[in-house]
Amino acid sequence: MTGIGARAPRYEGAELALGDRPFVADLVEPGMLQGALRFSDHPRARVLAIDTAAAGACPGVVAVVTAADVPGERLQGPLTRDRPQLVAVGETTAYVGDVLAAVAAESRAAAREAAALVRVEYEVLEPVADPFEATAAGAPELHPGGNVLSVSRVHRGDADRALAGAAHLVHERFRTQTIEHAFLEPEAALAVPVDDGFRVFSQGQGAWEDRRQLASFLGLPAGRVRVTQVATGGAFGGKEDLSVQPHAALLALVTGRPVLVVLGRRESIRFHPKRHPLWLDYTAGCDEEGRLVAVRARIVGDTGAYASVGDKVLERAAGHACGAYRVPNVDVEARAVYTNNPPCGAMRGFGVSQANFAVEGVLDRLAEKAGIDGWEIRWRNALRVGDRTGTGQKLGQGVGLEETLLAVRDAYREARHAGIACGIKNTGIGNGVVEEGHAVLRPEADGTVTLLHSWTEMGQGVHTVLRQIACEELGVAPDRIRVAVDTERELDTGITTASRATVLGGNAVLDAARRLREALGVAPLESLAGQEFRGDVVVDWTTANDADEPVTHLAYAWATQVVVLDGEGRLEKVIAAHDVGRALNPTLVEGQIEGGIHMGLGQALSEELVLERCVPVTETLKSLHLIPPTGMPEVECILVEVPQPEGPYGAKGVGEASLVPTAAAAAAALHAFDGVRRTELPMKDAPAALAAVPHLRRAKERT
């Protein structure tokens, strides 16, 4: 029970159950100081002066730093370098998570008290609270290039003509909400001065990406910053951007001592990028039989204060705007627009879960007009091998959507109140980005093998799965393989994102194992101790959305989900049929799907980061209305395995696909229950929401 397809237990699962596996906040170094940050008091204000004298005079305080202390490039970001890691005097803040100063002190309490004593003088300006304000005439320019970060277009055929000739037409506006990741481990980083640079212990989603930006921030060559991936207590996209690593590193630079920075929950919610709220305006038409003839969509995303990966999120929304369906005429435009809200960036589903809510809603309305049920319209339009996706990518092998539909058909039709939705989710960033996978297998003198790779283990199970691949290929027991992620060894593959680690990492491990096996043919494992066997893969054949013959992504995950409600409109069951190519570890796959459905139901029914004039007011985990254990319905996972030739053993990503269909299926189920078509998330007044989340119920009873 160790190789491919085995329900192998999680790597380091026992250590985590024992509380023995340290997270960043647990680390201690000799002479270590504690850091604290001073955030902006206003979403948009010109900083006139920062006075650190009172803070610096506090007992126990060793250093207070501001923008003036940054030796390198203050502006950082994963793609667009537009975010000052510390905002300088004379600059204008972009949101309430901007950092103005950082303090290092002998104790956490002293650092926090001192940070609160940093005095800031502002010229307070009116913030820009939504993308329509931001693009209205006379709006203040929030960034030098203007307030529109990006425009993504997908254009195929002649949508206007097709819509004019459609038998049935639907026009609908949808709106999705801002969502907080609510990973359980708040941001933390430890920076330690070493001989000629720094060692940074990180919980981020990309050790090499962290290193690149940190080195630039510190004005050092990349080789003098070493990032060690410690453990990540959940991320879901929310730890792709730099967080507190630069502040820990700067304080370590100035004090010459190790510095640990750990955020509190309120700070975390205020600070890191969120899920984009989208405004989606859809027009779609079908023929008499319900076959889609065209989709036109105009999508606007509030990308908040900084770019983060917002342009990519809206590009992904545009690329997936037609859902898992065959649409010959497509006219889609998606804009990411800056405001003074918290930045929005990556979150599981990455624009696709939002767009899917809209396109599935449109499909349900068309089904009604065409006189067929929700399953039948999906069956008639579902993408199959040889079809083209919304962007025009011609699908080769690895399209198991039909099978997922068949797997849920009877359950959908037999339930009294059920909603159905399909989902498509890219594996890999694609869109022309060159993607790589690297791994090293190194036999050790004690007969063990060290597996070095590049992907962040954040609960999804990448360490476990990559180790399983090594076990399968080498015939070595799992307890003899140790896994590590550290920039000490050059294996840069960018951020752990886009449900791609299993495919890219898996193929790299396969390649490394093949080389090691060749060597093993002539020598025993122990005799190879210290030698490194490296595996590499490159995916350099994807294209932009608007290419002539697009290959938008290396693979897609497919799913159909059915949400069933009981006689009172409460959640009863979710049936989730997912084509995962190959379930390398079915237990991990089911775990991803169950967790994704929990998050997807939250997106559907209850979760929201509420902002008032750009300031988060839902600052506690309680107020975010995550679905509690009592609110979770039964989940039935059905794993469909249609091999994906590009993936290891036919596998593809599942992490994000798990929640792509959920909100739409929930909306359809609610319509089946009470006849109301809902267009806004969360659907918090719906009976399913009130039953699942006691806080919502109590709030409603109070009003």
Added chain:
Amino acid sequence: MRQVALTVNGMRHELELEPRELLVYVLRDRLKLTGTNVGCDTSSCGACTVLVDGESVKSCTVLGVQADGAEITTIEGLAANGSLHPVQQAFHDHHALQCGYCTPGMVMAAVSLIEHGEATSEAAIREGLEGNLCRCTGYHNIVAAVQDAAGAMGRAR
């Protein structure tokens, strides 16, 4: 500063505490028991759950000085002789942990539920874990693990 005596995982500690020090930081910073995690500082998440005189308590809501004289069990105090406690074993067996950050608090809350005889049904377990958030699993595997552990511990009695 106040003199306080705590018995943690069977070991007696006499400590000089500031009145404002939270129990969770006494455990983490002074006693180096970092298995207990901090998730929210607002008693929302339960990641910091420990047992105080056998009762499940969110250690971010209790001052160290309030625990004077108490017997405290943390996640580090569960395993005996290198073998996992039945609840820890069940979490491992049922894939009831993904990122693992909520796990120590979740395990302690589950131990308390079982020891108080409250883990009698799936519904009771769900009700009993209401104060502990997990963002990864969707709870089903956690509930299954607690049911399994409750059975194992019942049989062991």
